[in-house]
Amino acid sequence: MTDPNVSTKNLRSSRLKLILIMLVFLAPIIAAGLLTLSGWQPEGKGNGRPIVPQRSVTDVRVDVDGKPWVWRDSEPRLTLIALPGPGCADHCLQTLALMRNARIVLNANADRLRLLYLGTPPTAPGADGVMPSWKLGSDAADAFGEFRPTEPDTVSAVLIESNGTALSYYPAGFDPSGLRKDMQKVIR
Known part of the structure; x- marks a missing residue:
């Protein structure tokens, strides 16, 4: 049940903010997964x-x-x-x-x-x-x-x-x- 005092516009805005926050945290995880699946490994600056x-x-x-x-x-x-x-x-x-x-x-x-x-x-x-x-x-x-x-x-x-x-x-x-x-x- 929705509160009649909350407008549809505010509800959409809140949901969009929640989705953006989730994407901020998920983006690095997804990028790391894609890089790993492609076979890329970071090169260290080790001398050995x-x-x-x-x-x-x-x-x-x-x-x-x-x-x-x-x-x-x-x-x-x-x-x-x-x-x-x-x-x-x-x-x-x-x-x-x-x-x-x-x-x-x-x-x-x-x-x-x-x-x-x-x-x-x-x-x-x-x-x-x-x-x-x-x-x-x-x-x-x-x-x-x-x-x-x-x-x-x-x-x-x-x-x-x-x-x-x-x-x-x-x-x-x-x-x-x-x-x-x-x-x-x-x-x-």
Whole structure:
């Protein structure tokens, strides 16, 4: 039943306002649905390459000091894996030092990133100043082999989320400052 004091014009105006308000809230949802159905995905400004399809590494056995590496730590912490090419020497060691420094720049959040080196440790001069920051591990199944560089004296990196999901890959020759920027975005 309608109120005789409310005119038809006011009623239409109120309904139109209600519909417009609903459209304001529904328009972004509809636009997002259409973009998703068309296959469009937003491009982030990350410096690493996304690992597609995403994969979990929780089943990958990596040994550190004779014990299996725990991907899902007691606290949510990411793992940065360094994968050296054959003969990790001066250039590789410099990149490892810059990766370690990127962790240091995280300041209070530095403990939220674990550094894991998978391979033969470098023996170049200065290695004993860089390598104590890294946990040395071995991957007998070579589960990260597709990400390991083949060029001598190079290193690549893989960033693993605290739940064991491989997030991004940094191929040999990557910019360590770009890695630092990515880590500052992810680790807060």
